[in-house]
Amino acid sequence: MSKVSENIVKAEEGEVFDIELEKDVLEANRKLAEKNRELLKDKAITAIDVMGSIGAGKTSLIANLVQLLRKNYRIAVFKGDLTTTIDAEIIKRYGVEVVAINTGKECHLDSNLVMKALQKLNLDAIDLLLIENVGNLICPAEFPLGSDRRVVVVSVTEGPYMVIKHPFIFMDADVVVINKADLAKAMQVDMHKLKNDVKKVNPEAKVVFTNCRSGEGVSAVSKALDL
Amino acid sequence: MHEGAITRQIVDSVLKEASNRKAKKVIEVDLLIGSLTFLNPEQVKFWYEILTKDTFIEGSKLSIRGSEAVVRCTKCNYEGSFKYVDDPALHVSMPTMQCPKCEGMVEIVSGKDCIIKSIRMSI
Numbered sequence: 235m236s237k238v239s240e241n242i243v244k245a246e247e248g249e250v251f252d253i254e255l256e257k258d259v260l261e262a263n264r265k266l267a268e269k270n271r272e273l274l275k276d277k278a279i280t281a282i283d284v285m286g287s288i289g290a291g292k293t294s295l296i297a298n299l300v301q302l303l304r305k306n307y308r309i310a311v312f313k314g315d316l317t318t319t320i321d322a323e324i325i326k327r328y329g330v331e332v333v334a335i336n337t338g339k340e341c342h343l344d345s346n347l348v349m350k351a352l353q354k355l356n357l358d359a360i361d362l363l364l365i366e367n368v369g370n371l372i373c374p375a376e377f378p379l380g381s382d383r384r385v386v387v388v389s390v391t392e393g394p395y396m397v398i399k400h401p402f403i404f405m406d407a408d409v410v411v412i413n414k415a416d417l418a419k420a421m422q423v424d425m426h427k428l429k430n431d432v433k434k435v436n437p438e439a440k441v442v443f444t445n446c447r448s449g450e451g452v453s454a455v456s457k458a459l460d461l
Numbered sequence: 462m463h464e465g466a467i468t469r470q471i472v473d474s475v476l477k478e479a480s481n482r483k484a485k486k487v488i489e490v491d492l493l494i495g496s497l498t499f500l501n502p503e504q505v506k507f508w509y510e511i512l513t514k515d516t517f518i519e520g521s522k523l524s525i526r527g528s529e530a531v532v533r534c535t536k537c538n539y540e541g542s543f544k545y546v547d548d549p550a551l552h553v554s555m556p557t558m559q560c561p562k563c564e565g566m567v568e569i570v571s572g573k574d575c576i577i578k579s580i581r582m583s584i
Contacts, residue, residue: 250488250583255478257577259470260498373463376499376573398548401555402497405569434546436558438566 263377266345270380273352274363281363282459283379285403286387287396288369291413293321294446295387295455296364300328302449302456307362312351314343314368321366331355342373345380362461371396375403383459389413390423397431404435409458415443415451464500467575468508474577475518484582487521491579496530497572530572532558536565543567 274281286292293313300309310331313322322334333351335343348365365381367374371388386407388396391414397404404410410432418425429441440458444451471492479487494500502525509523533540537560544561545554560567 248485248583250581251482253478253482253580253582255474255577255579257474258574259467259474259577260573260575262470372499376463395551398551398553398555405556405558431555434557435555438558 260376263345266349267378267380270345270348270352271382272380273357274380274382277357279357279361279363280383280461281365281379281381283365283367283374283381283384284387285367285371285374285384285407286369286411287371287389287392290369290387290389290392291411291444291446292366292369292387293324295385295411295413295444295452296366297325297328298446298449298452299364299456299461300325300330302452303362303461304328304330307461308360309362309364310355310360312343312348312363312365314347314366316340316368331360337368341368341370342377343367343379344377348379371400371403375406378406383408385409385411385455385459387411387413388428390415390418390421390425390428393421394423394427397428397435401435404432404439407432407436407439409455410436410439410441411444411451411455412441413444413446416445416447464504464508467500468505468512471505471575471577472509472512472516472518475521475580476516478580479518479582482582482584484584486583487518487580488583489522489524489581490577491581492523492525493528493574493576493578494525495528495572495574497569498575500575502527528572528574530556531570532567533570534560534563534565534567536560537563539563539565539567540570 284292311325312333314335317336319334322332326332333354335347335351384407412425412428432441442454513519539560539562543556546557547554558567
């Protein structure tokens with residue numbers, strides 16, 4: 235029997251190795267989102283992520299919610315947009331703390347930007363945080379922010395097929411708002427069909443019809459969010 | 462949708478791993494893309510070629526496999542693929558969070574990931 239020292243298998247010059255890595259490149263955002271969630275929980279702040287397509291009425295919904303809830307909650311709003319503070323100024327008029335998050339060219343908010351925005355607030359002075367995501371039904375679904383609940387806003391002026399064209403964003407939604415109910419007839423959009431589509435994708439999502447111009451349905455949204 | 466930024470992270474990870482192990486050459490990178498991500502494999506390959514240019518991993522092959530999402534029922538513990546509901550009028554089928562076996566709701570177990578499984582390199 236040969237000695238062990240004489241019988242070693244050595245990697246030769248240029249030997250090929252398969253290195254198992256198992257590295258998830260999307261995990262970084264998810265980990266930061268968890269940090270945000272922990273921080274918010276620690277400060278007893280309820281955070282709500284409002285997503286939806288461009289022009290669906292996310293800002294109007296938030297403006298309505300702020301007016302309805304500011305008596306009972308100390309509210310702050312994060313307003314995500316590529317550029318400008320137009321919407322942020324609109325919400326600021328209602329006397330709540332607003333941080334504009336300008337993403338530059340990014341089509342969604344990510345947990346890193348939310349973390350930076352959280353540093354701009356006195357977290358001991360608020361108990362409700364409304365986060366308006368960038369208008370988009372695709373990318374925000376891929377980037378959790380660390381919120382407690384997620385709202386998706388669609389409106390009848392986008393036509394009857396928004397839900398079946400973008401099912402993935404509705405999977406994680408707790409509440410779906412179908413806005414501009416007053417225009418449904420003119421747009422010839424069946425809101426109940428839209429609601430059924432949401433229920434098909436996510437039977438547990440609560441669906442609320444609103445007209446954020448008049449404020450109709452906003453208290454039902456607040457109730458659906460347990461606020 | 463974010464193939465450029467994600468592929469940048471992939472290339473950085475491969476470069477780091479390969480130089481830590483003093484690799485002479487990277488032959489192949491095995492990547493798994495979950496079906497619930499919005500990453501288009503063609504675009505990832507396109508970016509990989511551009512981003513590895515003039516680095517020592519230039520010319521390495523990026524092999525991409527897709528992985529179907531896995532869901533688990535919170536009621537009956539079913540584990541497997543989504544249930545799809547068809548809308549015959551529109552020729553579409555939508556994934557649903559309803560369990561294919563019972564009336565329960567499912568939660569997503571996997572499918573939202575983009576994993577560098579392994580790197581084949583010569584040392």
